[in-house]
Amino acid sequence: MARGDEPENAVLREVWRDVLRRDPHQEFFHSDVRGVLRSIGPVLVEHPEYTDVVGRLCEPERVIVFRIPWVDDSGRVRVNRGFRVQFNSALGPYKGGTRFAPSVDLDVVKFLGFEQVFKNALTGQDIGGGKGGADVDPKALSAGELMRFCQSFATEMAGHAGAAVDVPAGDMGVGSREIGWIYGQYQRLIGYHEPGAFTGKPAVLGGSALRPEATGYGTVYFTRRMLDDQGRDLDGARVVVSGSGSVALHAMAKVIDSGGTVVGCSDSRGSVSEPDGVDVDLLREIKGQGGSVADYAEKRSGATASQGSPFTLECDVALPCATQNEIGPDEARALVDHGCWAVAEGANGPVTPEAREILREGGVGFGPGKAANAGGVAVSALEMQQAAGRERWSAEDVDAQLSTIMSDAYDRVREAADRYHGDPGDLENGANAAGFLRVAEAMTSLGVV
Missing domain, CATH: 3.40.50.10860 (Leucine Dehydrogenase, chain A, domain 1)
Structure with a gap:
């Protein structure tokens, strides 16, 4: 079906209309539901037994x-x-x-x-x-x-x-x-004492090793798998990362560890470009003192601060790690024009639907946040396991499990994209289809829930 249109499937169309009727002003929620409904039509052809799950899935418990x-x-x-x-x-x-x-x-x-x-x-x-x-x-x-x-x-x-x-x-x-x-x-x-009730705790309270790094690291692990399918890698790549909070800083560090160069970053007060590479340790120090990327630029002779989006810079890979809707049509067109290879969402919903369409038409690989930034919750679940067993795992053990989880997630998404949408590179539809299959099977197994 055409993107943005109502679903062709009658059941999905009814679900979509019910969502609009019940919550007419919830535009962020509508956007995500629309994307999922657009993706799962082919799944229901193969699995008609999951048809009656869709309406329940779109309504919170x-x-x-x-x-x-x-x-x-x-x-x-x-x-x-x-x-x-x-x-x-x-x-x-x-x-x-x-x-x-x-x-x-x-x-x-x-x-x-x-x-x-x-x-x-x-x-x-x-x-x-x-x-x-x-x-x-x-x-x-x-x-x-x-x-x-x-x-x-x-x-x-x-x-x-x-x-x-x-x-x-x-x-x-x-x-x-x-x-x-x-x-x-x-x-x-x-x-x-119930340490498994919350995750992301300080280490002294049972927090997992590598939890602060997990979302940023996981995004880079997912990106490396995307690039591998393109016959490319991060070694020597120019990368722009939006944000300068925990996710962005750790993504930058892992990019550098992978041989890439972070040529631009941002915060809520502006952005900075640095063709020779951002000094992540210095940026972390300045941000920890309440400073901005502009303050960082003042300390680096090769850095230039501006009020514009970092995604207008020339880059090979873009990792939006700040907030929703930070890459719109203008930024997407700039990325296409600059020959960007891939965009992977380190934040939740940072690329608008219109921008995603421009990236797709421009041949830019797109890693949706549903998969690309799942590293944080993956390590949170590992923290739950450690709490249940009263165990402490090393950072190396957690990192190895995180890398495996992100690799397996990529494989699930790619396989579903190929099976249901005929394009292994269509990771957005693949993520929706693969996630839906697992949840729908569980809901069906539980009866009417």
């Missing part, structure tokens, strides 16, 4: 919306809104991150939760999908305010989380420090 009262440093009581969307538990307990950002609303969290269902399925691990967060700007809070906010958030979440129920992790604005505070309050409320 549970949506929790709650207020978060907290006291700021001046003694004023403030209120934010929190969310947890427990989308699908057919494969295991709900698993997904917690995002603190002013842009967080129900639309964003449902989009991320729906995406998480497929992402988690593609890892091959036994975890369902969910997502949560709050509409707060953590950068505007002092450390004391943020701790009190996390404790208030955890007070509400305590009744909905647990190692066998829902296992939240971090996401944008929520790192190991914040997860530690949330977990600490959770533990006080339940009255016993």
Whole structure:
């Protein structure tokens, strides 16, 4: 079917219309659902027994919306809104991150939760999908305010989380420090030690080795498999990475370890180009001190700062690792014009549907976030295993398992793309089809759930 049109399949068309009717203003969620429905038509031809699963799959099992009262440093009581969307538990307990950002609303969290269902399925691990967060700007809070906010958030979440129920992790604005505070309050409320209830914790609380690096590393591992199918590799490649947070910084480090050169990066205040290669250690130091990429550029004679997108730079590989919708049609056309080989999503939904179409028509390989950035949740699931066994695995062991998981995910996606869409390079449709197959089989095996 044509991209953006209604599904030709009558059942899928009815599901799509129901989604629009129930949630008419949730554009992020609509975009992701549309992409999945577009992909799974050929799957239903081979597996008609999964047809009645689709409508249930597009409706979350549970949506929790709650207020978060907290006291700021001046003694004023403030209120934010929190969310947890427990989308699908057919494969295991709900698993997904917690995002603190002013842009967080129900639309964003449902989009991320729906995406998480497929992402988690593609890892091959036994975890369902969910997502949560709050509409707060953590950068505007002092450390004391943020701790009190996390404790208030955890007070509400305590009744909905647990190692066998829902296992939240971090996401944008929520790192190991914040997860530690949330977990600490959770533990006080339940009255016993349950390290498997939250992942992304500090190492001293049972956090897994390599968890901070996992999403960035995993994105690069997936990208290397994409390039291998093109007869290329990262050695000598020019790479642009958006963002300069944890995912982006670790992706840059792994690119360099793979022989590539990071020629551009960005943050919320601008971007920087550096043809001879970004000094990741210096960038990490400056960002850790609250500085920007512009501050970094001032310290590097070969670096140039600007207010534009880093994806207008000439590059061989682009890794958007910041936030949703950062590569639109203009950026996609620039990447095509510059002969970019591949784009892999290190963030959730950073490439708009229009941009994805331009990349596809321009012959640029595209690694969808459902697969390409699954490394974080993969290692979170490994953290759950370590917590259950009261074990600590080495960084080398975790890294070896992460590399295998990402390689296996790529194989699942490629195989489904070839089988159901006749193109092993159509990884977007392949990811949707492969994820759907695994979740649909589990849902069907459970009866009507």
